[in-house]
Amino acid sequence: METEELARRVKAGERRALARAITLVESSRPDHREQAVALGELLAGAGRQALRLGLSGTPGVGKSTFIEAFGTMLTEQNLRVAVLAVDPSSSRSGGSILGDKTRMEELSRNPAAFIRPSPSQSQLGGVARRTREVVALCEAAGYDVVLIETVGVGQSETMVAEMSDLFLLLLAPAGGDELQGVKRGIMEIADMILVNKADGDLKPVATRTCADYAGALHLLRKRPEDPEGFPKAMTVSAVSGDGLETAWQEMQSLAQWRKDNGFWQARRAGQARHWFEEEVRQGLLARLSNSPQMRAQMAALGGKVADGSLAPAAAAQEMLGLLDGQSG
Ligand code: GDP
Numbered sequence: 001m002e003t004e005e006l007a008r009r010v011k012a013g014e015r016r017a018l019a020r021a022i023t024l025v026e027s028s029r030p031d032h033r034e035q036a037v038a039l040g041e042l043l044a045g046a047g048r049q050a051l052r053l054g055l056s057g058t059p060g061v062g063k064s065t066f067i068e069a070f071g072t073m074l075t076e077q078n079l080r081v082a083v084l085a086v087d088p089s090s091s092r093s094g095g096s097i098l099g100d101k102t103r104m105e106e107l108s109r110n111p112a113a114f115i116r117p118s119p120s121q122s123q124l125g126g127v128a129r130r131t132r133e134v135v136a137l138c139e140a141a142g143y144d145v146v147l148i149e150t151v152g153v154g155q156s157e158t159m160v161a162e163m164s165d166l167f168l169l170l171l172a173p174a175g176g177d178e179l180q181g182v183k184r185g186i187m188e189i190a191d192m193i194l195v196n197k198a199d200g201d202l203k204p205v206a207t208r209t210c211a212d213y214a215g216a217l218h219l220l221r222k223r224p225e226d227p228e229g230f231p232k233a234m235t236v237s238a239v240s241g242d243g244l245e246t247a248w249q250e251m252q253s254l255a256q257w258r259k260d261n262g263f264w265q266a267r268r269a270g271q272a273r274h275w276f277e278e279e280v281r282q283g284l285l286a287r288l289s290n291s292p293q294m295r296a297q298m299a300a301l302g303g304k305v306a307d308g309s310l311a312p313a314a315a316a317q318e319m320l321g322l323l324d325g326q327s328g
Pocket of ligand 1: 057058059060061062063064065066196197198199200202236237238239240
């Protein structure tokens with residue numbers, strides 16, 4: 001299909017066109033990459049601005065149950081929802097924590113929802129970069145909310161936060177007063193903490209856990225982009241549905257406040273710059289590894305560095321000089 005035709009169909013909200021565009025974006029074939037970039041150009045500025053929600057949580061915390069219930073609730077409010085995943089395990093082993101087909105069964109049959117598992121790429125960075133392009137495709141296709149899900153492993157949370165307007169952390173109720181070993185860095189990027197499973201016997205524990213995190217959040221930080229009362233910790237139950245509507249209202253009011261105060265726009269601008277720089281960085285690395293000549297030179301200089309006949313900095317200079325020569 002012509003790129004223009006594909007762009008037109010994506011903009012018209014055709015699911016098959018969107019799926020096809022995503023396959024294109026995820027492909028590493030150079031001709032596909034070229035077409036994907038052209039498509040991105042054609043779609044730039046199309047569609048409404050979706051609300052991009054990042055959602056992180058360890059396996060078992062209830063992410064798929066939450067997305068199923070939350071996503072269904074949104075579609076009942078006449079919103080179209082896209083669900084994407086950034087799965088670090090899929091890049092390492094080919095196996096995926098988030099790709100399991102039986103997840104979100106109801107939502108996957110919902111015509112107002114679009115679910116796409118994590119792309120399998122060799123590196124997490126690659127997965128994240130492609131996902132970020134897929135977010136833009138979903139937005140062009142008119143989805144109102146794009147949920148980007150990830151497991152709390154390694155760098156994946158930071159990468160998802162870099163493509164979200166709001167970053168949500170889903171936690172489970174925890175006994176005692178230990179803060180579940182949540183990394184400080186994650187607490188610093190979370191816009192909202194949702195303590196899930198606040199139902200049945202777990203409800204009192206969830207309430208206590210929530211209070212602990214609310215306290216920790218307040219001690220930890222105050223950012224200009226957080227209005228009074230944020231970052232916020234709340235309890236929800238993905239199973240009973242309790243708290244989901246309230247959580248959604250809080251997300252909307254935070255998003256609106258940030259729009260009214262310029263933080264939303266600034267965040268998106270910063271993210272666009274980040275992804276541009278990331279593409280350049282990855283492009284440079286690809287040049288090093290794709291050319292047999294460059295690889296040979298890397299190996300040769302690496303050998304000299306290893307046997308001490310050349311300093312690492314000098315070898316790097318020489319290598320970078322070659323890149324200059326190549327592009328000139
Ligand atoms: P994920 O690995 O983060 O996607 O977690 P799942 O959604 O697969 O849920 C893991 C387990 O927790 C399942 O047995 C769910 O039924 C259960 N679970 C999820 N949400 C809730 C909840 O709100 N309340 C209770 N009681 N259990 C839940």
